[in-house]
Amino acid sequence: MASQRQLEQQRVDQVIVEIKQQLKQAKKEYEKAHAETSSVEKNYLQNAKVNTTEVDDRMETNAEIQQQKQLVAKNIQTEQILKEQLETLKDLKKSPYFGRIDIQDPDETSPESLYIGTASLSDEHQNFLVYDWRAPISSVYYNGTLGQVEYETPAGRQETELLKKRQFKITDGQIQNMFDTSETVGDELLQSVLDEHSDEYMKNIVATIQKDQNDIIRDTNSDLLLVQGVAGSGKTSAILQRIAFLLYHSRASLNADQIVLFSPNLLFSRYISDVLPSLGEKNMRQVTLHEFFSRRLQGLKVESLFNHYEKQWQLTEAEKELNEEKKTAEFMAAIKDYADHLTASDLCFTDISLHGKILFSQAEIRQLYADQPVQMTPGHKFAAVKNQLIKKLNKLVKRKARSTQIQDQLEDMSSEQYLTLLGDKTKESFHSYDEERDYLGHQLASQQYEVIYDALYNDFFFDSYEQYGKFLQNKLPESAAGYSLALEYHQIALADCAPLLYLRDLVTAGGKNHRIAHLFIDEMQDYTLAQLIYLKHVFGAAQLTLLGDSEQALYASAQRPQALLENIAQTLDARKANLKLLNRSYRSTKQITDFMKAMLPEGENIQAFNRPGNRPLVCQVSTDQAALKALTKHLNASAAKYSTVALITKTMAESRQLYDQLRRDLPVNLLTEQDRSLPQGIAILPIYLAKGLEFDSVIVNNVSQAEYSSSEERGILYTICSRAMHELTLISQGGVTPLIKQIDPELYTLEQTLPVK
Numbered sequence: 001m002a003s004q005r006q007l008e009q010q011r012v013d014q015v016i017v018e019i020k021q022q023l024k025q026a027k028k029e030y031e032k033a034h035a036e037t038s039s040v041e042k043n044y045l046q047n048a049k050v051n052t053t054e055v056d057d058r059m060e061t062n063a064e065i066q067q068q069k070q071l072v073a074k075n076i077q078t079e080q081i082l083k084e085q086l087e088t089l090k091d092l093k094k095s096p097y098f099g100r101i102d103i104q105d106p107d108e109t110s111p112e113s114l115y116i117g118t119a120s121l122s123d124e125h126q127n128f129l130v131y132d133w134r135a136p137i138s139s140v141y142y143n144g145t146l147g148q149v150e151y152e153t154p155a156g157r158q159e160t161e162l163l164k165k166r167q168f169k170i171t172d173g174q175i176q177n178m179f180d181t182s183e184t185v186g187d188e189l190l191q192s193v194l195d196e197h198s199d200e201y202m203k204n205i206v207a208t209i210q211k212d213q214n215d216i217i218r219d220t221n222s223d224l225l226l227v228q229g230v231a232g233s234g235k236t237s238a239i240l241q242r243i244a245f246l247l248y249h250s251r252a253s254l255n256a257d258q259i260v261l262f263s264p265n266l267l268f269s270r271y272i273s274d275v276l277p278s279l280g281e282k283n284m285r286q287v288t289l290h291e292f293f294s295r296r297l298q299g300l301k302v303e304s305l306f307n308h309y310e311k312q313w314q315l316t317e318a319e320k321e322l323n324e325e326k327k328t329a330e331f332m333a334a335i336k337d338y339a340d341h342l343t344a345s346d347l348c349f350t351d352i353s354l355h356g357k358i359l360f361s362q363a364e365i366r367q368l369y370a371d372q373p374v375q376m377t378p379g380h381k382f383a384a385v386k387n388q389l390i391k392k393l394n395k396l397v398k399r400k401a402r403s404t405q406i407q408d409q410l411e412d413m414s415s416e417q418y419l420t421l422l423g424d425k426t427k428e429s430f431h432s433y434d435e436e437r438d439y440l441g442h443q444l445a446s447q448q449y450e451v452i453y454d455a456l457y458n459d460f461f462f463d464s465y466e467q468y469g470k471f472l473q474n475k476l477p478e479s480a481a482g483y484s485l486a487l488e489y490h491q492i493a494l495a496d497c498a499p500l501l502y503l504r505d506l507v508t509a510g511g512k513n514h515r516i517a518h519l520f521i522d523e524m525q526d527y528t529l530a531q532l533i534y535l536k537h538v539f540g541a542a543q544l545t546l547l548g549d550s551e552q553a554l555y556a557s558a559q560r561p562q563a564l565l566e567n568i569a570q571t572l573d574a575r576k577a578n579l580k581l582l583n584r585s586y587r588s589t590k591q592i593t594d595f596m597k598a599m600l601p602e603g604e605n606i607q608a609f610n611r612p613g614n615r616p617l618v619c620q621v622s623t624d625q626a627a628l629k630a631l632t633k634h635l636n637a638s639a640a641k642y643s644t645v646a647l648i649t650k651t652m653a654e655s656r657q658l659y660d661q662l663r664r665d666l667p668v669n670l671l672t673e674q675d676r677s678l679p680q681g682i683a684i685l686p687i688y689l690a691k692g693l694e695f696d697s698v699i700v701n702n703v704s705q706a707e708y709s710s711s712e713e714r715g716i717l718y719t720i721c722s723r724a725m726h727e728l729t730l731i732s733q734g735g736v737t738p739l740i741k742q743i744d745p746e747l748y749t750l751e752q753t754l755p756v757k
């Protein structure tokens with residue numbers, strides 16, 4: 001292998017020489033483009049400064065400015081492309097590729113060696129020196145074992161013989177490691193990647209994608225792809241590489257703006273923000289469910305998932321049941337049925353007034369609705385009413401424009417106001433003084449009625465909040481009072497958001513976003529069916545990828561994947577639904593994974609990746625003081641060893657309390673819902689904020705019987721433990737929870753401190 005390694009290093013060196021040449025050329029082109037942009041920009045600014053108050057100059061200047069503006073935009077775009085090329089080449093220079101496959105095509109006489117990297121590179125004769133990891137042939141690297149293999153291409157399925165597969169770890173142009181493997185992607189490289197410590201940002205995994213992950217990444221057929229994967233199995237990683245793959249696969253028709261990812265919290269959004277740029281792609285849009293609902297329910301304080309969790313502890317059984325009902329598909333079906341059968345007299349219309357004077361009364365709006373043909377759908381009727389109202393408003397504005405009041409205002413106008421009213425027009429745009437006068441009068445009247453136009457466009461003549469309240473009174477009367485009370489305080493419970501918005505959209509035929517081609521939902525076990533139905537309704541044209549782990553549901557029982565798929569596919573009306581399971585966990589050491597899996601009734605499905613470490617430590621103490629002492633000791637020790645250490649609690653209140661107790665002695669940081677980045681030092685946070693994240697060392701505060709008494713809390717403890725990569729410490733004040741007691745004592749180390757007499 002030594003001489004093989006020399007040969008491979010020689011090839012790396014040659015490729016780097018080529019990259020350097022291309023870099024030089026690209027730099028030149030970039031600098032040229034940059035100089036051009038600057039000069040056009042300067043020109044544009046100078047032109048824009050021309051005295052535009054001289055009406056004669058205006059038209060000409062306008063046209064010229066428009067032209068310049070377009071030129072600037074085009075140059076900026078070219079400059080941006082060249083900049084991206086430069087970045088790609090710079091990355092390739094450090095590590096041009098990570099894999100090699102030797103293949104024998106049936107119609108070729110000799111085998112061919114192909115090298116695979118994060119981006120493609122060809123020489124001046126168009127020979128591929130490096131293949132992009134997303135190219136059709138690269139799938140062979142991830143998918144096949146040696147021998148006869150198949151791969152998909154735009155022209156159909158192809159066959160080839162895979163003779164050799166080699167993995168490289170190249171840093172700064174030097175091969176650090178290389179392995180030949182017959183495995184899909186062998187364990188050695190993966191082992192060395194997983195041994196690394198975590199940092200603020202997630203990394204791309206393209207060099208070590210596993211076969212089952214590759215199937216998820218390259219699935220282009222399903223309209224609903226459901227991924228159920230155990231904690232740390234690479235679901236989030238798979239989503240991000242899948243997005244990079246889809247962007248490559250459909251380069252001509254898809255851009256990053258057409259992809260939306262629903263992420264669990266703001267910390268997570270930042271944590272994953274580097275992966276796509278590291279693959280030369282733009283980030284997709286990211287939103288949390290809370291942000292999404294808040295934007296659609298402006299003026300209301302939407303309950304967050306976190307508040308929802310925290311409140312669970314205080315709810316009565318009856319209240320919990322009401323909430324549960326609102327989460328179901330049946331509840332959404334009831335909303336649909338209700339919306340379909342609403343008559344004009346049932347609808348909650350409101351008056352539209354200006355300065356206290358009613359312009360359109362609810363009675364008038366109701367009559368307009370009642371006058372629509374019966375066979376029309378509610379949405380069409382609503383749209384027709386809206387159009388008629390806008391027409392009526394146009395007439396009103398026309399009348400107003402000719403009123404003496406407006407004419408008087410025109411007389412008294414300053415020349416500045418006059419120019420603003422003219423807008424894009426010039427004096428010469430009009431044939432007569434009267435025409436100009438009419439135009440200006442119309443402009444002025446329109447301005448005065450702008451709020452009414454806004455109100456009509458935004459459907460403010462319909463009160464969706466009241467309508468939903470009426471629906472509740474009918475369907476779930478016990479919850480109507482609570483809903484109305486919250487509304488009085490401008491608040492809305494999470495469970496009410498999806499049904500209310502669904503009702504609003506159905507009545508008003510609004511709220512849809514057809515532009516989005518792919519919708520990704522991470523941590524889907526935290527979404528109710530009602531929410532999924534609403535998201536599917538909004539993003540009707542999107543292909544769905546849902547990823548989750550029902551064992552990590554914080555307050556719900558786990559559901560079997562196949563049943564979940566059938567349920568969701570049927571509810572969302574999916575035609576090509578596909579279920580993928582990921583059972584191997586990569587995040588944690590074998591010892592931590594074995595401990596976690598023993599917590600679950602069906603944990604035997606989880607396969608640990610064979611990365612060794614210490615067994616989790618359960619530290620049992622008997623007093624408050626001793627607990628705090630143990631906590632301080634272990635936090636200190638972890639912080640000295642690792643870069644990311646987290647103390648994860650069940651609730652925010654517990655996090656706050658610990659923060660107050662520890663902050664004098666330790667560099668601790670309390671994280672809240674608003675935090676977008678992980679600060680240096682030890683993080684203290686409740687589990688719902690740690691969703692999707694990982695830390696070198698995790699400490700759990702109190703795993704006593706009193707704190708984790710029921711199996712309902714299994715999901716919480718499991719999720720907390722599964723955030724640990726290298727070290728897990730659990731402190732228990734008093735007897736440990738039965739969730740741990742039932743675990744084979746061989747799987748952890750028990751440290752007991754005796755009470756001080």
Ligand SMILES: Nc1ncnc2c1ncn2[C@@H]1O[C@H](COP(=O)(O)OP(=O)(O)OP(=O)(O)O)[C@@H](O)[C@H]1O
Pocket residue numbers: 190193194203205208209210213229230231232233234235236237238549586587691692693694722
């Ligand atoms: N093929 C792989 N190669 C290298 N690292 C991997 C691979 N798959 C997963 N990992 C690593 O394992 C860790 C867990 O991955 P990820 O966060 O994507 O899992 P997850 O299933 O979304 O986890 P969870 O549901 O517990 O939040 C990450 O550090 C990720 O980089």
